[in-house]
Amino acid sequence: MRQAGRYMPEYRALRQKYSFLELCHTPEAAVAASMLPIDMLGVDGAIIFSDILIPLEAMGMNLQFDEGKGPILSDPIRSRSEIGRLRAYDANKETRFLPDAVRMLKAELAGRVPVLGFAGAPYTLACYAVEGKTARHYSATKSFMLNDREGFKELLFRFADAAADLLIAQIEAGAELVQLFDTWAGDLMPDEFRAMALPAAAHVIERVKATGCPIVYFVNGVGGKLEDIASSGADVIGIDWRVGLTEVRQRLGQGVVLQGNLDPCTLYARPDVIAARVRDVLAENGRGPHIFNLGHGIMPDVPVAHAKALVDAVKTFGAPGGYA
Amino acid sequence: MRQAGRYMPEYRALRQKYSFLELCHTPEAAVAASMLPIDMLGVDGAIIFSDILIPLEAMGMNLQFDEGKGPILSDPIRSRSEIGRLRAYDANKETRFLPDAVRMLKAELAGRVPVLGFAGAPYTLACYAVEGKTARHYSATKSFMLNDREGFKELLFRFADAAADLLIAQIEAGAELVQLFDTWAGDLMPDEFRAMALPAAAHVIERVKATGCPIVYFVNGVGGKLEDIASSGADVIGIDWRVGLTEVRQRLGQGVVLQGNLDPCTLYARPDVIAARVRDVLAENGRGPHIFNLGHGIMPDVPVAHAKALVDAVKTFGAPGGYA
Numbered sequence: 001m002r003q004a005g006r007y008m009p010e011y012r013a014l015r016q017k018y019s020f021l022e023l024c025h026t027p028e029a030a031v032a033a034s035m036l037p038i039d040m041l042g043v044d045g046a047i048i049f050s051d052i053l054i055p056l057e058a059m060g061m062n063l064q065f066d067e068g069k070g071p072i073l074s075d076p077i078r079s080r081s082e083i084g085r086l087r088a089y090d091a092n093k094e095t096r097f098l099p100d101a102v103r104m105l106k107a108e109l110a111g112r113v114p115v116l117g118f119a120g121a122p123y124t125l126a127c128y129a130v131e132g133k134t135a136r137h138y139s140a141t142k143s144f145m146l147n148d149r150e151g152f153k154e155l156l157f158r159f160a161d162a163a164a165d166l167l168i169a170q171i172e173a174g175a176e177l178v179q180l181f182d183t184w185a186g187d188l189m190p191d192e193f194r195a196m197a198l199p200a201a202a203h204v205i206e207r208v209k210a211t212g213c214p215i216v217y218f219v220n221g222v223g224g225k226l227e228d229i230a231s232s233g234a235d236v237i238g239i240d241w242r243v244g245l246t247e248v249r250q251r252l253g254q255g256v257v258l259q260g261n262l263d264p265c266t267l268y269a270r271p272d273v274i275a276a277r278v279r280d281v282l283a284e285n286g287r288g289p290h291i292f293n294l295g296h297g298i299m300p301d302v303p304v305a306h307a308k309a310l311v312d313a314v315k316t317f318g319a320p321g322g323y324a
Numbered sequence: 325m326r327q328a329g330r331y332m333p334e335y336r337a338l339r340q341k342y343s344f345l346e347l348c349h350t351p352e353a354a355v356a357a358s359m360l361p362i363d364m365l366g367v368d369g370a371i372i373f374s375d376i377l378i379p380l381e382a383m384g385m386n387l388q389f390d391e392g393k394g395p396i397l398s399d400p401i402r403s404r405s406e407i408g409r410l411r412a413y414d415a416n417k418e419t420r421f422l423p424d425a426v427r428m429l430k431a432e433l434a435g436r437v438p439v440l441g442f443a444g445a446p447y448t449l450a451c452y453a454v455e456g457k458t459a460r461h462y463s464a465t466k467s468f469m470l471n472d473r474e475g476f477k478e479l480l481f482r483f484a485d486a487a488a489d490l491l492i493a494q495i496e497a498g499a500e501l502v503q504l505f506d507t508w509a510g511d512l513m514p515d516e517f518r519a520m521a522l523p524a525a526a527h528v529i530e531r532v533k534a535t536g537c538p539i540v541y542f543v544n545g546v547g548g549k550l551e552d553i554a555s556s557g558a559d560v561i562g563i564d565w566r567v568g569l570t571e572v573r574q575r576l577g578q579g580v581v582l583q584g585n586l587d588p589c590t591l592y593a594r595p596d597v598i599a600a601r602v603r604d605v606l607a608e609n610g611r612g613p614h615i616f617n618l619g620h621g622i623m624p625d626v627p628v629a630h631a632k633a634l635v636d637a638v639k640t641f642g643a644p645g646g647y648a
Contacts, residue, residue: 137588142587146592146593146601147593189566189585190571192587221545223547223549223567225566242514243548261513263516265463270470273471280515295513299461
């Protein structure tokens with residue numbers, strides 16, 4: 001999760017040649033970034049290098065990444081009338097670089113590990129479109145949502161179709177599993193989540209499942225919304241670290257496929273501590289179907305040796321096929 | 325919750341005369357700030373104006389509030405050996421201004437509404453002591469906790485006794501209900517919460533309950549830790565807005581006393597929307613014992629008229645005694 005390889009010196013070398021957005025826009029460079037964790041860590045899947053805000057840029061919003069400040073959209077959408085500024089979007093045209101990168105990555109991997117695609121979920125895309133940046137409280141987004149419910153739903157469904165189009169383009173190019181990232185939907189009151197974020201995410205999931213490709217739905221901060229997430233229709237439920245897998249399996253069933261959920265900050269601890277915590281998560285999950293992952297994105301300043309300690313521990317403590 | 329009256333012009337007028345810390349340190353000024361929501365909004369309790377970091381300052385840490393940047397502790401505690409820098413602390417001596425302010429506030433109110441005291445919970449105090457500021461991920465805190473578990477527990481229990489001392493001093497001065505704020509403990513993995521934050525908070529709660537005064541334990545982001553919170557021994561469980569009161573009552577019982585849980589961002593919506601959302605929360609809680617509150621602190625830029633709309637709606641929709 002989060003940009004593949006962002007914590008690696010090799011990635012920083014790539015960034016000497018390309019800005020962050022140029023990396024996203026240039027298939028050869030995106031593939032080089034995507035390959036770093038495969039070659040250096042031995043992870044079991046290759047996540048295509050991209051960013052969730054790519055479709056907003058393709059719909060005409062002015063996207064920039066200022067060093068150290070995160071994304072800036074200088075023309076935020078604060079009302080229903082401003083939704084009209086969003087342009088129609090063809091995922092294989094304005095964002096053709098992404099399916100192209102997936103195809104190149106797949107050829108480069110030659111079957112070593114599967115290619116994973118992703119997109120931002122509608123509510124999370126709406127948060128960035130309305131705020132124009134990473135915000136502390138998403139108060140402008142929530143004001144829009146509370147004061148003009150039909151207008152906000154219109155925005156959510158514009159982004160739902162954009163996200164579905166982008167995921168389907170990645171699947172057609174060879175992605176074997178895709179993930180829908182809802183970083184900010186966990187911050188909603190559960191009734192608002194059910195009324196707003198969930199139906200829009202479910203629309204993406206329904207369109208993607210029609211292709212036959214499995215989809216992961218990840219909501220950051222999912223502890224108060226477990227049954228709702230399970231009703232999304234996703235094949236795999238991504239779980240952040242603030243809720244225990246024991247509780248999740250008790251409430252959603254032993255058979256549900258879970259992805260997660262080590263606290264990303266664990267990677268700042270000593271390698272022996274990282275290994276012990278990986279073992280704790282695997283033990284807590286038990287024999288249920290599980291994709292081991294962090295509970296959210298990896299931090300850019302984590303030592304590569306610590307990321308490697310995590311991968312090694314998963315391979316050591318996860319008996320072959322035992323937690324598949 | 326959060327500084328009483330911070331969103332009011334009258335508060336900003338007070339801040340022309342006193343810095344934030346001077347307000348905390350000056351009983352007359354703290355009482356004036358505490359009275360603002362009583363006089364202007366008609367709330368049912370008076371929260372003493374103070375800050376959770378006051379005991380850290382009293383223990384010798386260098387606390388400053390830079391305008392717009394939040395608290396800064398220039399001498400963070402990053403290891404067990406640095407715990408020795410913390411000085412012994414007598415709540416009625418180094419922080420005498422706080423019980424003094426409680427006494428003055430109680431006299432000023434003359435029984436109109438009860439006086440509420442508060443303190444930061446041990447894990448949250450440790451987060452500030454270790455990071456030296458409001459952080460994004462609390463990675464230094466978690467590194468310390470993961471790499472030196474006994475050292476971190478020592479730090480937690482130093483702060484547990486400081487928080488208990490400060491709460492008991494407020495109770496002895498007349499506070500009729502106190503709250504323990506654990507803003508950052510919800511961010512822990514549940515097993516770490518049980519091993520670290522919860523035992524230290526339970527120690528505070530046990531010491532406070534020995535006085536006979538009821539105590540609220542509030543953990544921000546409690547959805548993945550409900551049964552754990554209920555085991556803390558607190559008389560009242562504070563609930564943030566990311567989990568529904570229906571789920572909380574199903575899991576913790578209809579008789580548990582809950583405090584919460586409207587999303588603070590709701591106060592940016594129109595007054596009629598605020599009223600409707602208040603009614604939704606009261607309806608969701610049903611007839612169980614309930615202290616209506618926001619799910620976390622009020623934002624400083626909320627219009628006073630919107631805070632008033634909330635109080636009026638609670639009084640309108642909460643039948644007299646119905647949700648007490």
